[in-house]
Amino acid sequence: MSLADHIFTDLQDGHSEMFLDFLDDLELSQVDIQTSQRSAATLSYERSFLLLSLALKQGTFTKPWLG
Secondary structure, eight states, rough: OOHHHHHHHHHHHHHHHHHHHHHHTOOOOOOHHHHOOOOHHHHHHHHHHHHHHHHHHHHHOOOGGOO
């Protein structure tokens, strides 16, 4: 696994764990979580993780905030 893959995986795993803890704090059951539909915002956020992963793997990641 490349360093970029490793960093991305750690970031995604950490975020997923934090989000599941948040859902647990809301006292949502696993059934509720698994059967709920993702919002457009959630789908967009997940897609951004996939695009970041692809850019890191291809070495095409840029820093858009630098212009």
